[in-house]
Amino acid sequence: MTKQIYNFCAGPAMLPQDVMQIAQKEFVNWKDMGCSVMEVSHRGKDYVALAHEAEQDLRDLMNISDEYAVLFMHGGGRGQFASVPMNLLPENGEADYVLTGSWSKSALTEGRKFGQINVAADMHVENGMRSILPQSEWKLSDKAAYVHYCPNETVDGVEFDFIPETDKPLVADMSSCILSQEIDVSKFGIIYAGAQKNIGPSGLAIAIVRKDLMGNARSGTPSIFDYALQNQNDSMFNTPPTYAWYLAGLVFKWLKKQGGISAIQAINAAKAEMLYNFIDNSDFYHNQVVSRYRSKMNVPFMLKDESLNAVFLSEAEKVGLLALKGHRSVGGMRASIYNAMPLSGVEVLVKFMQSFEKAHA
Amino acid sequence: MTKQIYNFCAGPAMLPQDVMQIAQKEFVNWKDMGCSVMEVSHRGKDYVALAHEAEQDLRDLMNISDEYAVLFMHGGGRGQFASVPMNLLPENGEADYVLTGSWSKSALTEGRKFGQINVAADMHVENGMRSILPQSEWKLSDKAAYVHYCPNETVDGVEFDFIPETDKPLVADMSSCILSQEIDVSKFGIIYAGAQKNIGPSGLAIAIVRKDLMGNARSGTPSIFDYALQNQNDSMFNTPPTYAWYLAGLVFKWLKKQGGISAIQAINAAKAEMLYNFIDNSDFYHNQVVSRYRSKMNVPFMLKDESLNAVFLSEAEKVGLLALKGHRSVGGMRASIYNAMPLSGVEVLVKFMQSFEKAHA
Numbered sequence: 001m002t003k004q005i006y007n008f009c010a011g012p013a014m015l016p017q018d019v020m021q022i023a024q025k026e027f028v029n030w031k032d033m034g035c036s037v038m039e040v041s042h043r044g045k046d047y048v049a050l051a052h053e054a055e056q057d058l059r060d061l062m063n064i065s066d067e068y069a070v071l072f073m074h075g076g077g078r079g080q081f082a083s084v085p086m087n088l089l090p091e092n093g094e095a096d097y098v099l100t101g102s103w104s105k106s107a108l109t110e111g112r113k114f115g116q117i118n119v120a121a122d123m124h125v126e127n128g129m130r131s132i133l134p135q136s137e138w139k140l141s142d143k144a145a146y147v148h149y150c151p152n153e154t155v156d157g158v159e160f161d162f163i164p165e166t167d168k169p170l171v172a173d174m175s176s177c178i179l180s181q182e183i184d185v186s187k188f189g190i191i192y193a194g195a196q197k198n199i200g201p202s203g204l205a206i207a208i209v210r211k212d213l214m215g216n217a218r219s220g221t222p223s224i225f226d227y228a229l230q231n232q233n234d235s236m237f238n239t240p241p242t243y244a245w246y247l248a249g250l251v252f253k254w255l256k257k258q259g260g261i262s263a264i265q266a267i268n269a270a271k272a273e274m275l276y277n278f279i280d281n282s283d284f285y286h287n288q289v290v291s292r293y294r295s296k297m298n299v300p301f302m303l304k305d306e307s308l309n310a311v312f313l314s315e316a317e318k319v320g321l322l323a324l325k326g327h328r329s330v331g332g333m334r335a336s337i338y339n340a341m342p343l344s345g346v347e348v349l350v351k352f353m354q355s356f357e358k359a360h361a
Numbered sequence: 362m363t364k365q366i367y368n369f370c371a372g373p374a375m376l377p378q379d380v381m382q383i384a385q386k387e388f389v390n391w392k393d394m395g396c397s398v399m400e401v402s403h404r405g406k407d408y409v410a411l412a413h414e415a416e417q418d419l420r421d422l423m424n425i426s427d428e429y430a431v432l433f434m435h436g437g438g439r440g441q442f443a444s445v446p447m448n449l450l451p452e453n454g455e456a457d458y459v460l461t462g463s464w465s466k467s468a469l470t471e472g473r474k475f476g477q478i479n480v481a482a483d484m485h486v487e488n489g490m491r492s493i494l495p496q497s498e499w500k501l502s503d504k505a506a507y508v509h510y511c512p513n514e515t516v517d518g519v520e521f522d523f524i525p526e527t528d529k530p531l532v533a534d535m536s537s538c539i540l541s542q543e544i545d546v547s548k549f550g551i552i553y554a555g556a557q558k559n560i561g562p563s564g565l566a567i568a569i570v571r572k573d574l575m576g577n578a579r580s581g582t583p584s585i586f587d588y589a590l591q592n593q594n595d596s597m598f599n600t601p602p603t604y605a606w607y608l609a610g611l612v613f614k615w616l617k618k619q620g621g622i623s624a625i626q627a628i629n630a631a632k633a634e635m636l637y638n639f640i641d642n643s644d645f646y647h648n649q650v651v652s653r654y655r656s657k658m659n660v661p662f663m664l665k666d667e668s669l670n671a672v673f674l675s676e677a678e679k680v681g682l683l684a685l686k687g688h689r690s691v692g693g694m695r696a697s698i699y700n701a702m703p704l705s706g707v708e709v710l711v712k713f714m715q716s717f718e719k720a721h722a
Contacts, residue, residue: 005395012603014400020389027385028378034366034681038562039375041684074436074564075585078599082583113581196600201399203435203564203602220474220581222443224436238439239557241564241602242373320395323402 006345009323010336012196019250038243054249069231071207077175077194081110086221089115096120096144101153131290152177155327159295181265204244271346272296284357302332367706370684371697373557380611399604415610430592432568438555442471447582450476457481457505462514492651513538516688520656542626565605632707633657645718663693
């Protein structure tokens with residue numbers, strides 16, 4: 001008997017319970033073949049059908065046009081930190097990066113291996129609250145091959161409420177917000193995401209690449225990171241992470257069954273509102289992000305008395321609320337409430353926070 | 362009820378039945394935590410303990426000394442085709458590659474993106490049989506930064522029965538033979554392997570790297586492929602493919618329980634001997650590799666009457682013998698008989714081949 005827990009891990013994150021049950025049931029006997037989906041050839045007709053279906057389901061969910069390739073790749077989000085400049089940045093080229101937190105900064109650090117990376121906007125703080133510099137104050141370069149940003153910062157809990165305007169290809173690291181809200185894919189050159197938050201297990205990255213941006217990978221790009229080559233080979237130039245791709249496909253089916261992105265977006269908004277409202281109405285907890293830019297996926301919060309952190313975490317764990325510890329660079333707590341987290345999980349969390357406050361205030 | 366099948370897929374390949382049963386049982390409830398191992402942080406104490414234990418078990422099995430790092434990486438074998446030259450080859454440097462089949466050739470093609478790659482030995486055929494050029498006839502360069510070879514060619518069914526002699530770092534792609542027989546790790550600079558044959562599911566590569574070879578990655582090496590950086594971070598510079606790592610750990614425990622490499626090597630030898638003996642004593646089937654260099658993991662064979670190929674495959678499948686079709690570049694049949702294939706699987710295959718021969722000779 002599995003006890004009811006709610007897992008707030010930022011990633012690898014919880015997956016939908018329904019998905020995990022299907023996967024467990026057919027773990028050793030997929031499609032009545034007598035073996036696991038992870039034990040079959042990626043070139044066999046059954047697996048190829050699965051792969052195509054997963055891609056099509058993602059295209060349906062995000063309304064991705066044929067102008068874009070959808071690639072299932074190795075290397076996670078950090079692999080894409082290198083793939084993007086290797087595919088888009090000419091030798092001695094320039095690109096603009098917008099800094100809003102820990103992950104956009106890591107993307108910039110990696111990008112600097114491959115060319116001149118401009119800080120179009122640096123981290124921004126308003127009255128002690130984390131924020132985002134308005135685009136009117138950004139310094140974008142005419143020479144930039146692309147503009148890179150991170151719409152949702154997993155560590156910092158900062159989220160864009162707008163899509164940057166630019167005539168350059170816009171590149172977005174959507175690792176922690178992909179599939180959580182409706183977006184207009186046509187505004188982007190590349191959208192990429194490590195899978196382990198809103199898609200599936202770690203070890204897979206998805207890259208949605210406008211086709212006209214492919215085919216110019218610089219010399220010395222590892223083949224597995226060459227978008228054009230992977231596209232020509234249906235993401236099977238090398239053996240893909242087949243089990244992760246399978247699980248991603250199950251998650252896409254689950255999302256469709258929930259009513260698609262607009263339906264999950266409404267639930268995500270309700271979850272975030274409930275948690276932020278509670279925090280804002282408490283003197284015991286606080287959040288350090290300007291209201292407009294608060295993440296609906298990753299909610300960092302602090303106890304005003306930080307000496308209670310350890311007991312908060314230990315009591316939370318006792319009642320089945322797992323992985324609430326904040327990122328080591330920020331401290332405090334963080335509740336990651338991705339698509340797979342049901343509203344009931346946030347309700348239980350808020351109730352726990354209330355009673356903890358009563359006991360310790 | 363799962364029907365008894367034997368899966369001869371070259372990769373992603375079958376995993377030990379005992380491993381799959383453990384993994385299924387604890388799929389949604391690992392260590393009584395109420396969630397899956399794929400849903401927990403790679404930085405949590407439970408996962409870190411799993412990761413270290415898997416590494417230690419691999420070190421025990423292969424007798425790997427502290428002079429070597431053991432890295433769990435993204436990108437599979439083809440990722441290593443790029444990682445090796447990016448980490449070992451200086452700008453404008455040279456390396457020697459020994460060609461013995463399809464995979465060593467692919468490694469060479471990738472290597473040429475990064476420097477001057479010499480063909481130290483080309484593919485070799487003796488009296489119409491695939492073979493390996495004796496090392497006395499190789500052309501090794503004094504300037505080579507390393508010597509690369511593939512001890513077992515998955516597609517061609519060709520296997521080295523010796524370790525090349527060189528004073529340069531010897532780099533081996535052991536994707537399809539790692540853990541199948543005892544080897545002296547100290548003779549190698551780097552051993553790498555995609556996981557999906559003898560280790561676990563696809564999406565993971567293991568690199569065993571002599572520590573003095575690390576730290577010279579060329580500029581423009583993606584961070585996730587930088588051996589020194591990954592070693593400093595215990596293979597967690599980026600989120601690793603955690604579920605694949607977990608399954609690899611279960612496979613290592615299973616191997617230890619079988620009695621380690623020497624025990625599995627004896628079973629592997631018996632499996633290969635049974636199959637090759639049968640083929641050699643038949644006029645209906647034949648194998649095209651010089652006896653001395655036959656692979657004990659991948660056994661390609663042809664029906665003398667190739668018009669029977671389709672019916673052979675379809676009848677084999679009916680009796681639960683899956684994935685016997687040869688690689689498209691070679692044709693015919695191939696039985697991959699990695700560690701997880703029990704002797705009984707080869708017995709059933711040989712019996713089927715006998716009765717098929719009787720019916721169609």
